[in-house]
Amino acid sequence: MQSSGTSVGQGSPRGGRTAPGGPTGGEVRYGRAEGLRPGGSREIEDQHAWERALRAPGPLHNLRLQGLDLREHRDLLLARDDLSDIVVLGGRLDDEVEDHLRSHGSIVFPxxxxxxxxxxxxxLYTPQELxxxxxxxxxxxxxxxxxxxxSRDASVQHDAYVTALRAIHDDAMSDALAAVVAGRRVVGVMGGHALRRGTGEFAAAAVLGHRLASAGMLVVTGGGPGAMEAANLGAWAADEETLTHALEQVAAVPDFAPDVAAWVAPALRLRRETPTGGPHRLRSLGIPTWFYGHEPPNAFAQLVAKFFSNALREDLLLAHSRAxxxxxxxxxxxxxxxxxxATRLYYEVDGDGRPLPPLVLVDREHWTTHLPVHQLLRALGRDRAMGRAVHVVDTVEEAVEVVVDGTAVSR
Structure with missing residues (x-):
């Protein structure tokens, strides 16, 4: 995004709105993207909805049929000719059904x-599937x-059809993710992938995830190892006894290198063996990417939205972290x-007339001295709503207070 000199009254691009005052006068602030909602009514993704559509008296034009078995209710389908502009995305169909669809104007993606x-x-995926x-x-x-x-195969790297399939996959993931998080208080947790199991920092990240989830939040991470795994682990644990036991079990294999199987095995075993210690509601998600495929997904996220596009994945993780x-x-x-x-906060993308969601940096020394990020964020937020949303704290306990209780620990 860029600053704009558009003056009040001239209008603003892409549904943005101009705000008098601030560092650049009539600066554009951007409204929230509509694409975060689940797919619209044109998309049919389950057999019951498809049967209802076939039996309905209205036209079938302009539908998107995703992953359906069109051999079911085939007689109802073959009896209809109002099939123009229907797009069939995968699924199962026999030659007669496919010929009927194509001859009446449907597009079939095999x-x-x-x-x-x-x-x-x-x-979405589960870790067990992956x-x-x-x-x-x-x-x-x-x-x-x-x-x-x-995703790395050079022989299909520039294959237009494969590129289209990956894009369709990611769009489907985006829709499924939006449906899962709708109506939930979503808090994102980010941090380094190199954080080792068995360390105090790993345990602290797990405590963070556990307390956020126990407060009713849906904890969302990048879905990988390190701090991301720790937060998903903490959210997965239904109580502190389960949390302590899980931390002890995974510490035996600190890193995913050189053996991913050895690294993920304790997590998968814990999930199999701890049915009563696991969550009874959705407490955490992972949103990883095959762009960083050398970093395997952690197995503590209950559901996984995995993308081929890293840029899309990062944007969605941030956009959905509304809490x-x-x-x-x-x-x-x-x-x-x-x-x-920070860009979202600066342009008040997630404002919608409400306070901006907090951005909480944990470990004051790290974010003010080792990597002096906080100073720049504070400068960007001066005299803006962003300034009230950025916090730096020393402990994960303080971070939980900021997010859950709205406590202004430190700016």
Whole structure:
């Protein structure tokens, strides 16, 4: 985004609004993107909805059929000819059904047998899906590893059809994610991927996730190792006894390198063996990317929205964190995400007439001396609503107070 010299009364681009005063006078502030809502009524993703549409007296024009088995209710479909502008995204259909659809103006996107994931799936992943086959054939043959290899395969790197399939996959993930988080108090937790299990810092990040989830928040992370795994682990643990036990179990394998299977095994085992200690409601999500496929997804996130596009993934993680963002110590990647969040705060993208969500930096020494990010954020927020949204604290307990209670610990 860029500053604008548009004056009040001239209007503003893309639904933005001008704000008198501030550092640049008539500066544009941008409204919230509408695309964060689940897909519209044109998209049909389950068999019951498809049957209802077929039996309804109204026209079927301009629908999007995603991942359906069109062999079901085929007689109802073959009896209709109002099929123009229907787009069929994957799913199952026989030759007669496909010929009927195409002859009446439908567009059919076939599946690609080389794709290790279903580009048209209408739901988020689970860690168990991504790691299926781990014990039998090793990590390299899991869905997660094969999807990463597909994303890096030079032979299809510039294949327009494969590029389209990945984009369709990510759009489907975006819709599924929006449906899952709708109506929930979502708080994002970010931090370095290099944080090792068994350290005090890892335990503190887990406590953060646990307390946020216990306060009714949905904890969302980048879905990878390090601080992200710790926060998802903490949110997964239903009580402090389970949390302590889980931290002890995973500490035996501090890092995912050199053996991803050994690293993820304790987490998968804990999830199998702790049915009563696990959550009874949705407490955490992971939003990783195959762009960083060398960093495996952690298995403590209850659901996983995994994307091929890192840019889309980062934007959605920040956009959905409407209840606040807590940032643990990290390096370049974490700093980049901090300033992406700062841009949203600066332009009041998430304002909508309400206070901006808090951005909480944890570890004052790290964010003011080691990486002096806080000073720049404070300067950007001077005389703006952003200034009241940025906090720097010393402990995760203080961060929880800011997000849950709205306590202004420090700016």
């Amino acid at each position: 599946a690609d047998p080389r794709a290790p994931v279903d580009p048209y799936r209408a739901r 790691y299926a086959g781990l014990d039998d054939v090793g990590y390299g043959h899991t869905v997660d590893a094969r999807a990463y290899a597909w 606040g963002l807590v940032v643990l110590p990290g390096a370049a990647g974490t700093v980049q995400e901090v300033f992406q969040a």
